[in-house]
Amino acid sequence: MIVRVRSRDGLERVTVSAGVSATIAELKSLIESQIGVPIANQILSLDQNLLLPKALDRAAVLSQPEATLISLGIGHGSVVFLLYDGERSVNRPRGAAAVTPAGSFGRKMTMDDLIARQVRITRQEAPHCDAVSFDRGAADQFQRYVNETLAFSVKRGGFMYGRVTGEEKKVEVEFIYEPPQQGTVENLYLLRDPEEEALVEAIAAGLGVIRVGFIFTQAVGAKELVEGEYTVSARELLQAVELHAESGIEEWVTAIVKMEVNEEGGADVHFEAFQLSDICVRLFKEGLFVAEIEDESDPKLSKMKKDVIVGGKDTRDVDNDFFLVLVKISDHQGLLSSSFPVENRITTVTTRALRSHLDRAKGQAFVKRISDFHLLLMLARYLDANSDVPALTECVRMQTQVPEGYQLLIESLASTS
Structure with missing residues (x-):
């Protein structure tokens, strides 16, 4: 039957x-x-x-x-x-006819x-990755700039690069690339440079890593403008889901860095990590999110272009928390150092920084002295992306001796300051 x-x-x-x-x-x-x-x-x-x-x-x-x-x-x-x-x-049977959208042809x-x-929106029970682990130096370098230089007064963001390991699909973040950007209390504008990102991708490929997530900070004072607490604002969610959808990997992680008041009345820096749910990414790809967010809108809610069902009720306003799937956080000590000045910040990185960095690291093997993503990105501007960058990053990845020709070239660049 x-x-x-x-x-x-x-x-x-x-x-x-x-x-x-x-x-x-x-x-x-x-x-x-x-x-x-x-x-x-x-x-x-x-x-x-x-x-x-x-x-x-x-x-x-x-x-x-x-x-x-x-x-x-x-x-x-x-x-x-x-x-x-x-x-x-x-799973529909093979050969089954596609359903014609309601209302088509009258x-x-x-x-x-x-x-x-x-469309029903429910909470996703589990993320697609078991946890995310941050390289200690990379995480500290990112938060320290926002804390000590910007004082969490404006937003800042970056792309996380690393790898997905093990059956549990643990995400290990090895470095953070900070693209050109402008931040305000409520908005983060990424002024992405395709040529620079191509160099970043070439370095990442040579180091055996991929882009695995997006990290951003919340400015102090942003939540004072509205009533009630929220994890991410509608603007933050829209930007995060756009980058998640662009990534094409289900283990993609979004991380927040924020300042919170502790029990003693002091201020602590906190990291939180989550994934955006499958339904969130699907709705974005289908164009259901309202992209234009009005200033008077409640930041805790994302607006849909048509009614969806949440908790048995039809609505166009969805609490952002419904789209978040928490991810456990840990840390590790990775292969790369994080002492070279970071790109696209207030201070321009010059070859003088290269000279200072090499001098500080005297006594170490040359490959150790250049094992820093931000240093490699500066060098990549002077090298051939198709031959030199892969050769140099292979030395860093395997921690093998850097050919003498590259050592002389790097020392020569450092001497031009």
């Missing part, structure tokens, strides 16, 4: 071998095994109102697990409506069309 199951994902079929003598409990078990919705998440009804916003309390729910299908009038070809929380991947929207087009 075939029972048709209608959910927000469309119409699917469940094969019931026991026929009409099967019970609701057995039907739920079959839905779990054949469709992939856990029994604990299932709500079944013969009333299509089950799938409509604000109508759950009006739908008669099939709540008696021992009731037989025949006693409820369920037979071959019957339709049962399924409501569930969470997300799942829907066709009227039916009840089934309305149900299929609903």
